[in-house]
Structure formats: structure tokens, C-alpha cells
Amino acid sequence: MSRTVLEVQGVTKRFGGLVAVRDMRFDVTEHEVMGIIGPNGSGKSTMINMISGLFPPSEGSIRLKGAELAGLPAHKTARKGVGRTFQLVRLLPELSVVENVVAGAVFGHRRRWGKPAEAHARQLLERVGLGASIGLPISSLTYIDTKRVELARALAGDPEVLLLDEWLAGLNPTELATGIDLVRSLRDEGRTIILVEHVMDAIRSLCDRCVVMSSGAKIAEGTPAEVLSDAEVIRAYLGEDEDA
Amino acid sequence: MNAQEIGKVIPWALLLLAAAFVPVVFSPYWLSMATTMAMFVVLATSWALFSGPTHYISLATAAFFGVGTFVTGLGFQTLPFWMLPLIAAALGGILAALVGMVTLRLSGVYFVIFTLGLAELVRQLVTWVQNQTGQRGMYVLTSITERDIYWMLLGLAALVYLAGWLIGRSKLGFALRIIGNDETVARHVGIDTALAKVALFTIPGMAAAAVGAILAPRYIYIEPSTAFAPLLSFQVVIMALLGGTGRLWGPLAGVIPFTLLWEFITRQAPNQTLLLLGIVFLLIVYVLPGGFVGLWARIRRRFHQGGGA
Ligand SMILES: Nc1ncnc2c1ncn2[C@@H]1O[C@H](COP(=O)(O)OP(=O)(O)OP(=O)(O)O)[C@@H](O)[C@H]1O
Ligand SMILES: [Mg+2]
DSSP: OOOEEEEEEEEEEEETTEEEEEEEEEEEETTOEEEEEOSTTSSHHHHHHHHHTSSOOSEEEEEETTEEOTTOOHHHHHHHTEEEOOSSOOOOTTSOHHHHHHHHHHSSSSOOOSHHHHHHHHHHHHHTTOGGGTTSOGGGOOHHHHHHHHHHHHHTTOOSEEEEESTTTTOOHHHHHHHHHHHHHHHHTTOOEEEEOOOHHHHHHHOSEEEEEETTEEEEEEOHHHHHTOHHHHHHHHTSOOOO | OOHHHHHHHHHHHHHHHHHHTHHHHSOHHHHHHHHHHHHHHHHHHHHHHHHHHHOOOOOOHHHHHHHHHHHHHHHTTTSOTTHHHHHHHHHHHHHHHHHHHHHTTSOHHHHHHHHHHHHHHHHHHHHHHHHHHTOOOEEOOOSOOHHHHHHHHHHHHHHHHHHHHHHHHSHHHHHHHHHHHOHHHHHHTTOOHHHHHHHHHHHHHHHHHHHHHHHHHHHSEEOHHHHTOTHHHHHHHHHHHHHOSSSTTHHHHHHHHHHHHHHHHHHHOGGGHHHHHHHHHHHHHHTOTTHHHHHHHHHHHHHHHHTTO
């Protein structure tokens, strides 16, 4: 039987008067790719940020393999096995590409230091397809390569669960195909992934299951085919002007 | 340590050895100058160890320094002199850790203001205690000579460089570079950023307090207004930034020209020293961002490009 890795129960987040996430609940099982989709501003990133410990939920519980994460600061959730990328890519501009990835390997969930950490980082960079640009300064990387470095950094601590917040956003069609293949290969490695995504092709081809959010609340859950044909989901998407 | 690292250490060891002969070779005037330089080398280098990677500007040097001078002032008659810098360093480290715990969660601006206020706070506290006990200042009359002070400061400088070198190779050093680049990322890769910053902030705290303790006999008479003078904090920041914080040798490269210039100005036009501080500050901001370290990096880059390598 597959085990539950992450359990989100009754999670709510208020920013002053605004309820960004309302009573969210879902489970993520091991080796599963779980999508979180929904219109702009529906609370997807806020959900990811609470799991990663960027800020605490106002209410509710988030458990990683039974251990409570809710309210823990980010460095503790990272050590417990949460790895993530950011919706707006965040790299360490004064560090080399390899050091950017080593950063993810030294202090987190599974730790390495010195030569083994560097070897691990190089191997991951190869893995995400950045072998050729490895010697470039961060400032001269292409957009997709910055995304690759960030992904390699998130993988470097061997996380129990990987959170990808719109990792495929902003890629051109060719890059998008490469990106989807890459995430699929991670999935085939047996990683557990939560994927926030707007790109429908990616959702269809990558996700085992999806949770759909609208105005902070969960409005549907199921396989991509199920949720994308759900009347309420269609209304939520058509009810606003999607950008593309 | 591998052969390459040993090769890097040897010139520094020779430089230190040469510096140790200054009191034997040079006149008392130059010894006094060298002592001032050694003092600023310790202060600016330890300052840069913290402020360089974290980008937090600390103006607390005078607070730690003042605490150190008072440790000597209170203890020199009862304790052997060698113990005083150690006690001062312990107190400076504790004070820095406390201040760090309170302030390092705040953003950089609040940190600057708080550290500036700290020297004033401690000064007022000492003054109040002295008023209660009916004291004003105190005489520090010892048999410690300028040479002794110089050599002690040189030893302390060697310790600071050693600490800097060790930290640079350590996980703490790496963590601080990450924090300096993006604190959010630092937390998300598992770094306890508050702990790392507090741990590192104790180093300038310890170093500056030890410097104060060692230098107290030089002043003969100490009182709060001079021991905690905020000018010292600003001098240290300017010298460290002039040299550059990116490399361990940076502050040294700022201290030497600045101290010479300061001495020159004090003799020619004693009222213009603050003007010098201001001009050097403008120079750093507009002409020399990154200090001499940054300039050196640019020159090397140009040289490498020009060489067509
Ligand atoms: N730190 C914050 N402080 C205040 N309000 C916030 C904060 N973060 C998010 N919000 C608000 O919460 C709501 C949900 O935002 P969130 O970023 O989670 O949406 P999203 O689903 O990720 O949208 P997008 O698809 O555009 O990335 C928005 O109204 C947003 O303005
Ligand atoms: Mg978002």
C-alpha cells in the first residue's frame, strides 16, 4: 500500500481581513504528483508557502509523515524534508551555479558537505539538463536555466516532498516540452511532488490527482480528466479573464 | 590543509613576523602609528567578518570597545593583565549575543539604529553607576608599554584572521554567504538564519571588547565619554568599506591609508577630520563600491580579458 506523505487538514490563512486560504484539506501519497490548480489569486501559492513554512497557517494542521509542520519556521520544515522552488525564481546571484545547488545539500533534509556535496550538485545539474552552462555566472543564465538551477537546489536535500510553484510558467513552447519531460522524469524516479500549475497540458500529462482552488477554498478534487470536466471548475475558470 | 593552502598562508605568516619587528626597528612615533593601525585592523576585520556577508551595518563597535576598557579599568589592580582581554572578550561576546538575539530578526535599518544607540545606552549606564558611587573616570596606571600593547594587538589580529579563515571554510561561512544573497532562500534550504547571524555577531563583539581591554593602559585616564565615543564605530565602518569586505585582507587595505591620512589631517587641520570621514564615505559610494577589494577584482578581470586568455 502507498503511504500518505503529506496531510493537510482544515488549513486557513488570513491576511488581515482577507481569507487567502479557507479550510483546505488534501492528502498526498508517496510517489504521487499532486496538482494544485485554480485561477489567479485563488490561494495556491499561499498554500505552498504554509507547507514550506514561509509563514504559519492561521488555523489547521499540516503533517509530513505524521510530524506536524504547521507553525514551524522554514529552516525546520526544510530539515524535515520539504523542498521547494518559488513562483518568482530565487537564486543566489553572487554564488556560482554549483554553489547554488550545494546550498540545498548542506543544511537540509539529507546533508552533505565538501567534495560529496559538490559531486552531488554536479550530478543534479546534469540531471536537470544544465551540464553545458555549469561554469556561467548566475546573471548570464537563460530563463529556463535559472529554473533548472532552482530545481536542482530543491532536489539537493533529497526532499520527502517537492513543492513546485509554477515551475513551468514563462517557458516558450519548446522549453515547455523539455520542462514537462523533466518533471515527468522526476515523477518516474518516484519523487513525491506538489505541482502548482496553470499550464493545462502539463496538468494533464503530469498529475495523478488535482485539487482545484477558487477564492481560497477547495472546489474539486480528482484526476485531471475528472476535475477539468467538473461544472464548478469550468465556472471558476470562465468566471474570470484568464491571461492565456 | 593541502599544499596550495600552505602556499597561501606562508606570505601572511611572514608579514605577521615582519610586523612583529616594528617596535624594534622604528621610532616611538611610528610604533604609535602601528599600534593604532593594529587596533583598527582587528576592529575592521572582525567587523567585516559579520557585516560583509550579512550586509548588516553594525555601529556597536564603540559599545564593545568601551566595555573592554572598563574591564581593564576595574580589574587591572586585582587581576593579572593577560586575563583582562579574555574577560572583556567573554563579556563582549555575551553582550553581542544578547543584542543579536533582540535585533537580528529586524531589518537592516533598525539594526543600524539600535547598534548606534547601544553605545550610548551602555555609556549612560556606566555614567549612572559612576554617579551613584561618586566616581568620575578612573586611572589605569600599569607597567604595560606601547610595545606590549602593540604585540598583544598583533596577536589578536592573527587570531581574527585565523577565525576568518576557518569560518570561510566552514558551513557557517557558507550559510552566511547564502544569507547575504537571499535570506528567504537561506531559510528554505534549512539554515537557522537567526542563530547563524547571532553566532557570527559575537566575533566583532569579542574582538572589539578585547581591543578595548588591551588599549586601556594607553589612555591612562578613562571615562565613559571617551571610552564609548561613537566616532570609533564610524571610523571602523569607513575603513572596512574602503578596503572592502569581500576578502579577508580587505579591511587591512582600508586601515593603512585611512590611518595615515587621518594622522596627517589631525596634525595639519585638526578640525577637518570629520570632513575626511565624509569625503572617504562619498568616495566609497560613488567611486569605489566594493572598496579596494572590488577595484582589485575589476583590474584583474580587465587584465585577464586584455590578455586574451
Ligand atoms: N503575504 C501576503 N500578504 C497579504 N496578502 C497576500 C499575501 N500573499 C498572498 N496574499 C493574497 O492572498 C490571495 C491569494 O494569493 P496567492 O498568491 O496564494 O494566489 P495564487 O493562487 O498563487 O495566484 P497566482 O496564480 O496569481 O500565483 C491574493 O488575494 C493575494 O493578494
Ligand atoms: Mg501563485
